[in-house]
Amino acid sequence: MNVSRAAAMLMGPLTIGLAALGCGENGSTNAKTSSGKPIALVASGDTAGWLTPCGCTSNQSGGLLRRASYLEEVKKTTEFVLVDVGGAAAGTSTYDRLKFEAILSGELAMGLAAHNLGASEAALGPDYLREVARRLSVPLISANLRDAGGKLVAEPYRLIAVCGRKLAIVGVLAIQFQSAGCQISDPRQAVLDLLAAMKEKYDSLIVLAYLPEAELRAFAAELPEADLVIGGPTGQCLAPAKVGPLQLASATNKGKFLVSFTAEPTAEPLKWAGGVLEMTEKFPDEPGQQKNVAEFRQRLAAKDLSAQESGLGPLSSVALPRQFQVAGSAACKECHEAESKSWESSSHHHAFDTLAGKGAHMDSYCQRCHVNGFGWEGGFVSAKKAGGNAHVGCESCHGPSQPHVKDSKVKTPLAAKEQCTLCHDHENSPEFDYGKYWPKIAHGPAKESPK
Numbered sequence: 001m002n003v004s005r006a007a008a009m010l011m012g013p014l015t016i017g018l019a020a021l022g023c024g025e026n027g028s029t030n031a032k033t034s035s036g037k038p039i040a041l042v043a044s045g046d047t048a049g050w051l052t053p054c055g056c057t058s059n060q061s062g063g064l065l066r067r068a069s070y071l072e073e074v075k076k077t078t079e080f081v082l083v084d085v086g087g088a089a090a091g092t093s094t095y096d097r098l099k100f101e102a103i104l105s106g107e108l109a110m111g112l113a114a115h116n117l118g119a120s121e122a123a124l125g126p127d128y129l130r131e132v133a134r135r136l137s138v139p140l141i142s143a144n145l146r147d148a149g150g151k152l153v154a155e156p157y158r159l160i161a162v163c164g165r166k167l168a169i170v171g172v173l174a175i176q177f178q179s180a181g182c183q184i185s186d187p188r189q190a191v192l193d194l195l196a197a198m199k200e201k202y203d204s205l206i207v208l209a210y211l212p213e214a215e216l217r218a219f220a221a222e223l224p225e226a227d228l229v230i231g232g233p234t235g236q237c238l239a240p241a242k243v244g245p246l247q248l249a250s251a252t253n254k255g256k257f258l259v260s261f262t263a264e265p266t267a268e269p270l271k272w273a274g275g276v277l278e279m280t281e282k283f284p285d286e287p288g289q290q291k292n293v294a295e296f297r298q299r300l301a302a303k304d305l306s307a308q309e310s311g312l313g314p315l316s317s318v319a320l321p322r323q324f325q326v327a328g329s330a331a332c333k334e335c336h337e338a339e340s341k342s343w344e345s346s347s348h349h350h351a352f353d354t355l356a357g358k359g360a361h362m363d364s365y366c367q368r369c370h371v372n373g374f375g376w377e378g379g380f381v382s383a384k385k386a387g388g389n390a391h392v393g394c395e396s397c398h399g400p401s402q403p404h405v406k407d408s409k410v411k412t413p414l415a416a417k418e419q420c421t422l423c424h425d426h427e428n429s430p431e432f433d434y435g436k437y438w439p440k441i442a443h444g445p446a447k448e449s450p451k
Helices: 064-077 094-110 126-136 187-197 213-221 287-303 329-333 337-344 347-358 394-398 402-406 416-423 434-441
Strands: 018-021 039-044 079-084 112-116 145-147 157-162 165-173 182-184 204-210 228-232 238-243 246-250 257-263 273-278
Touching: 039 064, 039 165, 064 079, 064 094, 064 257, 064 287, 079 094, 079 157, 079 165, 079 204, 094 112, 094 126, 094 287, 112 157, 112 165, 112 204, 126 145, 165 187, 187 204, 204 213, 213 228, 213 238, 213 246, 238 273, 246 257, 246 273, 329 337, 329 394, 329 402, 337 347, 337 394, 347 434, 394 416, 416 434
Parallel strands: 018 157, 039 079, 079 112, 165 204, 204 228, 228 246
Antiparallel strands: 039 257, 145 182, 157 165, 238 246, 257 273
């Protein structure tokens, strides 16, 4: 829609970015001198710290390396605008912040036009978000996230010029994601108030709405002013579909899927056609993003984060009292020599080495499943302080066993079979079958499968 709105209310001084994306070799934003390529709007969302698939198995989707490779193909035939719906962080720990910044850096290298603040971003707090936006020059947006004093945390929208057309990109998130130190106002009203105050002319209104599915659908149905509403988190992606005059879609699930819309720049009004695309292995790892991941791992190596600093916590099928501390696999060998020999000949005994071979041994997310006692008292501390807790040990499956070592009448606390699927899950080990895997590590008096 070709829209011109005069300011109907004063919202305070706003510094809004007008980013010009070139059309043709001369970089002109005049449609008459454009390359003739269509406009492509590509949206990611809910990356949730998934900088790259862990690589433990084949057929894993997602990762910025593949996203960048896809965009390299897209730009050959279109003039693309890259946006993110939000949800890029996985937590608030030191480790999570480092990974979040690596994701932002990767997006910037791809030509990011706008990154909406989702739930995981809001949880990081206004001060940090402003600081990281300033330090990395990230175009963060949100029209309804404010600090405790009522000031917007980021720009409410971005006006993107591409092929002689202007796209107004607005960001909002659900009130339910409000956290300490911030305020979140009604998303729909925030968009309407913004439109009333906007002085710029734009050709298409695109709203990035980090809202749960039911709320997202209601939001889209009540906002006919928009052309596109792209949301998350919805559990599964929503393929583009008409909701009244606009189109609704969702990009979610660890950034494994992208939503892509295209429009001919000469059409009046712009008419968008879109679909959902999975970032599978058919997209090779893009070199620039490989460098980004390598730099992220270098930062991890310099810090040598402890398990506690990761914010991830131990992998345990049940909650354990503090007296259950890690004794170390060497302590088990004194009474369980045969079982220890079986372990020493298994892949578990070399699990940490497989990470080092990929350069991932400094990554806390990977360490959890490749070391002994991650996050437990007496267990794995950090890559440079691993000691006897490098590799998957006895207590990875049986639980921290210091009380058992002191008194054999005290049973080990965890059921090994239940522990297996915490690492050999659908994400990291989709072909895991307990009956087939057990013979590879079989041990015990009769080498029976543990109950």
